Amino acid sequence: MTAKVENVKQGKSKFRLTLKWRDTLQLSVLTIPTIIWFVIFSYIPMFGCVIAFKDFDYRAGIWGSKWCGLKNFQYLFASNDAGRILRNTLFYNAIFIILGIVIGVICALLLEQVKNKTMIKTFQTSMFLPHFVSWVVVAFIAQGLFKYDSGILNNFFVKLGMAPKQWYTDTKPWPIILIFANVWKTVGFNTLLYYGGLLGIDQTLYEAAAIDGASTMQRIFKITIPMLMPTITILFIMGVGNVFRADFGLFYYIPNNYGSLYSVTDVIDTYIFRSLKVSGEIASSSAASFFQSVCGLLLVLGANRVIRKINPENAMF
Amino acid sequence: MRKKDINKKIFVYVLLLAVSIICILPFMIIISTSLTSEKGMALNGYSIIPHEINLDSYRYLLKNLNQILSAYGMSIWVASIGTFAGVTIMTMFAYAISREDFKFRKFLSFFAYFTMIFSGGTVATYMWISRSLHLLNNRWVLVLPLMVSAYNIFILRVACKALPIEVIESAKIDGCSELKIFFRIVVPLQKTVIATISLLMIFTYWNDWYTSMLYFDTADKSTIQYYLVRVLNSVNFAKNNAGAAGGAINTYDLPSDGIQMAICVLAVGPMMCVFPFFQKYFVAGINVGAVKG
Incomplete structure (x- = not known):
C-alpha cells in the first residue's frame, strides 16, 4: 500500500516534467469551444468598438463604414445629454457602492448574532427574494405604488387627508426611490457575501478579545472589519470598475422611461439604448458606449494599482 | 441570561425582521392585485392586503393559455439549452486551466479574465450580432x-x-x-459545483429580458420575461398617449391591472417555489475570492 502511494508520488513529479504533447493537445481541445465563444462574443466586439470613430453606415457595416475621427465624441459632448448622463451615472453608482458595503456589512453582523438555524435561513431567504425577480416584475410593483389614481402611496396620502401626488412628473423624490429600489434588490446578496466572510473568521480571535475585555464595538472595528477587508476591497474594485455602467432595468423601468424625469433618472445605459433602438442615433450611442468601456478598464487598473500600493495582498491582480 | 444580552437579542431580531418584511412586502402587491376583480380595483386601487379573493384574472389567463404556454416553452427551451451547453464548455475550459502542468494555463486564464474588465460595449456588440451574425429575431440570440x-x-x-x-x-x-480523465473522473467529482453554476445560469436565463429587448421585435418566440416587457410597454404606450388623444384611446385591448399582476405571478412563481430549496447552492456560488490569482 505504502509502496503504491510512493509510486504515485514519484509519478506526480515525473508527469509534471513530461506532460506529453498528446496530453497538452487533449487539454487544449477541452478549451477550444470556450475560446471560440470568447472570440465571437467578447473579442470581436472589442475590436468592433472602433465603430465609435466611424460614420456608421448600415449598408457598409462596422468594418466598411468610413472613419470620421472624433466627430462622434464631439457630437456627444456638445449635447446637453452628456453632462446629465455622466453626472447621474456616477452619482448613483457611488452611492450604490457605499450603501452596498455599509448595509451589507451591518446586516451580516446582525445575522451573525442570530444563533437559531431556522431563523437564519428565514431571514436569508426573505432578504434574498428580491434578487431573484427581474426589474420588469419590479416595474409592475412600482406601478402599483406610484400610479396617480390607484397607487398605494396616493391611496395612503388620500386617507391621511393629503392631496395625491403626480409621481411621474416631480423629479425630487426619484433619487431616493431609485436608491431605495437598488438597496432593496441587492441587500440580500450583499449580506450573504459578507456573512460568508464573517463565518470564516477564526473564533479564537474573538475569545482572546473577550478575555482582554474588548467591547462589542471594539471587536467589530478591531477584528471583524479588518478580517472582512479582502472581500470589501475586491467588491470595491469591481464596483469602481463598473462605475460607468448603470443597471439598465432599474433606471429604465422603475421611472417608466418618463421623459419628464430624465434629469434625475437618465444614465449612460438608458441613453445608449434609446439612441440605438428608438432614435437610431448611432453616432452618439457608439461614442457613449466606447467611453463607458474605456473608462471602466482604466478605473479597474487604477483602483487595483492604488490598492496594491496600500496592501498588495488585497489587490486583485 | 443577563438583561443586556436579552435587549441586544431583541434589537437584532427586530432590525432583521424589519429588513425581511420590507423585502417581502412589495411581492404582496403583486399577489393581492392579481386576486382583485376589476370592480375592486376601481373601488380600492392597489393594496398590500387583498380586499377580496377573486380568481377572474387567472380564469381569463386560463382561457387564453396559448400565449402564456408558448412563452413558458420558450423560456424553458432557452434556459435548458443555454445552461447545458454553457456549463459543459465552461467546465472543460476551467478544468484545463486549473491544471498546473498545462502549458497554456496562464495565457488562457488571462484571456478569460480580460473579458471581465473590458468589453466592446453595447453598440459594437449589438451591431456585430445583428448586422454581421444576422441573429435578429433568431431564438439562438437568447x-x-x-x-x-x-x-x-x-x-x-x-x-x-x-x-x-x-x-x-x-x-x-x-x-x-x-x-477520458475529464469525462470519467473530473465531471463526476465536481457534481456540486456544476449543479451550483447550472442553477445560477438557469436563473440568469429565466430572468433575462434585456437580450430579447435588444434583438427581438416580434411577438412570437417571446420568453415569459419578454412577454411581460411587451405588456408593460403597451400599457405605458396607452397611458402616455391617452393624454394626447384626449383620453379617447381604446384601452379595451389592454390587460387589466389584475391580469398584468397575474402574469407576473406566473413568471415569478416557478422560481420562487424552487428557490428556497436550492438556496445553499447560491450561497456556494457567491465566491468573490475566486477571481483572484
Missing part, C-alpha cells in the same frame, strides 16, 4: 450571448484546483487519456 461568463469559469476553476492531483495521476498510470 442563448448564445449569455452562455459563458468568466466569473463562472473562475468559480469552476477553484473547485477543479481542489481536486487531488494523485487521482488524476493514478488514472494516467492506468493509461487513461486526458479526455
Whole structure:
C-alpha cells in the first residue's frame, strides 16, 4: 500500500516534467469551444468598438463604414445629454457602492448574532427574494405604488387627508426611490457575501478579545472589519470598475422611461439604448458606449494599482 | 441570561425582521392585485392586503393559455439549452486551466479574465450580432450571448484546483487519456459545483429580458420575461398617449391591472417555489475570492 502511494508520488513529479504533447493537445481541445465563444462574443466586439470613430453606415457595416475621427465624441459632448448622463451615472453608482458595503456589512453582523438555524435561513431567504425577480416584475410593483389614481402611496396620502401626488412628473423624490429600489434588490446578496466572510473568521480571535475585555464595538472595528477587508476591497474594485455602467432595468423601468424625469433618472445605459433602438442615433450611442468601456478598464487598473500600493495582498491582480 | 444580552437579542431580531418584511412586502402587491376583480380595483386601487379573493384574472389567463404556454416553452427551451451547453464548455475550459502542468494555463486564464474588465460595449456588440451574425429575431440570440461568463469559469476553476492531483495521476498510470480523465473522473467529482453554476445560469436565463429587448421585435418566440416587457410597454404606450388623444384611446385591448399582476405571478412563481430549496447552492456560488490569482 505504502509502496503504491510512493509510486504515485514519484509519478506526480515525473508527469509534471513530461506532460506529453498528446496530453497538452487533449487539454487544449477541452478549451477550444470556450475560446471560440470568447472570440465571437467578447473579442470581436472589442475590436468592433472602433465603430465609435466611424460614420456608421448600415449598408457598409462596422468594418466598411468610413472613419470620421472624433466627430462622434464631439457630437456627444456638445449635447446637453452628456453632462446629465455622466453626472447621474456616477452619482448613483457611488452611492450604490457605499450603501452596498455599509448595509451589507451591518446586516451580516446582525445575522451573525442570530444563533437559531431556522431563523437564519428565514431571514436569508426573505432578504434574498428580491434578487431573484427581474426589474420588469419590479416595474409592475412600482406601478402599483406610484400610479396617480390607484397607487398605494396616493391611496395612503388620500386617507391621511393629503392631496395625491403626480409621481411621474416631480423629479425630487426619484433619487431616493431609485436608491431605495437598488438597496432593496441587492441587500440580500450583499449580506450573504459578507456573512460568508464573517463565518470564516477564526473564533479564537474573538475569545482572546473577550478575555482582554474588548467591547462589542471594539471587536467589530478591531477584528471583524479588518478580517472582512479582502472581500470589501475586491467588491470595491469591481464596483469602481463598473462605475460607468448603470443597471439598465432599474433606471429604465422603475421611472417608466418618463421623459419628464430624465434629469434625475437618465444614465449612460438608458441613453445608449434609446439612441440605438428608438432614435437610431448611432453616432452618439457608439461614442457613449466606447467611453463607458474605456473608462471602466482604466478605473479597474487604477483602483487595483492604488490598492496594491496600500496592501498588495488585497489587490486583485 | 443577563438583561443586556436579552435587549441586544431583541434589537437584532427586530432590525432583521424589519429588513425581511420590507423585502417581502412589495411581492404582496403583486399577489393581492392579481386576486382583485376589476370592480375592486376601481373601488380600492392597489393594496398590500387583498380586499377580496377573486380568481377572474387567472380564469381569463386560463382561457387564453396559448400565449402564456408558448412563452413558458420558450423560456424553458432557452434556459435548458443555454445552461447545458454553457456549463459543459465552461467546465472543460476551467478544468484545463486549473491544471498546473498545462502549458497554456496562464495565457488562457488571462484571456478569460480580460473579458471581465473590458468589453466592446453595447453598440459594437449589438451591431456585430445583428448586422454581421444576422441573429435578429433568431431564438439562438437568447442563448448564445449569455452562455459563458468568466466569473463562472473562475468559480469552476477553484473547485477543479481542489481536486487531488494523485487521482488524476493514478488514472494516467492506468493509461487513461486526458479526455477520458475529464469525462470519467473530473465531471463526476465536481457534481456540486456544476449543479451550483447550472442553477445560477438557469436563473440568469429565466430572468433575462434585456437580450430579447435588444434583438427581438416580434411577438412570437417571446420568453415569459419578454412577454411581460411587451405588456408593460403597451400599457405605458396607452397611458402616455391617452393624454394626447384626449383620453379617447381604446384601452379595451389592454390587460387589466389584475391580469398584468397575474402574469407576473406566473413568471415569478416557478422560481420562487424552487428557490428556497436550492438556496445553499447560491450561497456556494457567491465566491468573490475566486477571481483572484
